[in-house]
Amino acid sequence: MPVILGIESSCDETSASVCVDGRILSNVIANQTIHEAYGGVVPELASRVHQQNIVPAVQQALLNAKVNKNDIDAVAFTRGPGLLGSLLVGVSFAKAFALAKNLPLIDINHMQAHILAHFIGDHNPSFPFLCLTVSGGHTQIVLVKDYFDMEVIGQTLDDAAGEAMDKTSKILGLPYPGGPLIDKYARQGNPEAYAFPEPQIPGLDFSFSGLKTAILYFIRDNVAQNPDFISQNLPDICASVEKRIATILLNKLQKAAQAHGIKQIALAGGVSANTGLREGLQALCAKNGWESFIPKMEYCTDNAAMIAIAGYYKYLKGEFAGQEIAPLARMIF
Template sequence: MLVLGIESSCDETGVALYDSEKGLIANQLHTQMAMHAEYGGVVPELASRDHIRRLVPLTHAALREAKVSYQQIDAIAYTQGPGLGGALLAGAAYTNALAFALNKPVLPVHHLEGHLLSPLLAKEQPEFPFVALLVSGGHTQFMAVRDFGDYELIGESVDDAAGEAFDKTGKLIGLPYPAGAILSQYAKLGHPDAFQFPRPMLHSHDLQMSFSGLKTAVLTAVEKTRATHHLSPQDTLPENIRNDICRCFQDAVVDVLVAKAKAALLQTGFRRLVVAGGVGANWKLREELSSLTVQTAPKRQPENIKTYFPPLDLCTDNGAMIAFAGAMRLVHGVQDAEKSGSFDVKPRWRLNEIVRDKMN
């Protein structure tokens, strides 16, 4: 079965082809990073217009890469949500028009399910069941994943997601867009003990998370630094202090995520962890979670946890994860393909709702 995947939820346009026998055979991606950098963040209207410009040439490029024709495609999967409404509509409209012209069925896919399943595209693939940590843009969630389509939300951020906190904190200290990714690079140059930032909800005895208070602590540190060094709001922070703030902020976020990951594994009894989403590319998070252990009782030996990550090029939004998720839902009988035609998008759509949507 050959599935074409279309991703357009935010600021990346992705088109890919997944063959259920051969695997991923084409993956084309265009990022709008340079365009949005001029505005310091994603401009939804510009994002939507750019998706429309890119979808046709990217589809042609994917077909050339895979050396297949339009008629060889069995189904077309697209991101139905969550995401920016206009951006989602661009991808949904294109998918349904193409499917109608080719007389092919369509597969609406949940964006976060794509991220959740993306580690299955790596050479070393996890087996079910596992705990999934989704750290993608505006989402930080823990899911108990028992099988394809069987996902239970067991914890999430109650305010800013980790990715949002990275971006907002980076912007707060004067970093250009995309501030979160730049922040993690400067963190490599900082000292971990330079600032004492809080670890919000670290001992909350549940799997909820909060990062807005951490962002406020960084703001306080920045204001004190400016006052101490007699800096105006327009002046840049000294490099060493900037790097230290980046490092200490990053370590605080990672400490919370690692602690909650351990708690999720103990709560579920699973011993496999899957990490997916843009923040899953963070070097410190990968370092800490790659050597994760849990201890079920004080006198028992710690148990090693096997942690799985998607390839780095599949951490950001991409068509490969959408094509794969659509194909797997078909192969495993979780979802039926639909006729092209009327469609809708779901800018706000919780991942655990897709199981209920299928049952109703």
């Protein structure tokens, strides 16, 4: 009955989790509000706040799980991808903790962990399945053949879907983080109010740079004619942007599912918390007779529970890292 301590520090959430025999007993997330004043994550500030948060987060995770640090069998941590300074804090803590307690280390790919979050709880997909993994920095369609046998069959050629939402929020003058606010206003708006272009990218790859430019010019031109255009039409703008981003993602996902003959479809990553995308996936699966899988909201954004569950499956395989391991800002499957 392995007890895994999971550590996540890839961006601006410091998180710790305890997994016992494949069950998540705690998942503590310390958010960083310091970045709100700057309209985005400041890497140096993020790493400093991680240093302040990591020990209390781990202590609270152990308390919530009612597990003693002496009961831990291994320490799993995010190696990458992410902000190098942020990763360094989590990796250094994990290595020090493991060294002090003579425990094995388990390095985890952050994007694989997002996918393996689907194995927290009882409603799990079966292999093989497709996973649309969408975050601020990544947009991928992944063919998942086993826990650590994953193939990226489609990905963004430039910007990620999360970046398109973040850029839109800035254009609209919304405070950081803007993604949840776009989701909030979109619930009140008409998604058919404005038509934004869908990039014509062949195959299963994505592109969002052109959409970002189209949104920028649309807002610029309409504000030039009516300075109050944004305030008067904010819900409709958000709903229309959200719908276009969701349809771009889901059209490619449907194409991938049909090409590979797969009926188990999953959604993961920070943008999977978006209501419109979640509802769109469920509607797409219902239409095609597929089964959809979406993690609980707390496991969509960056969290250590997904690191701990990934660590659990690596522990069963006996795949451990040495003390010489270093974080990687860029990391592929």
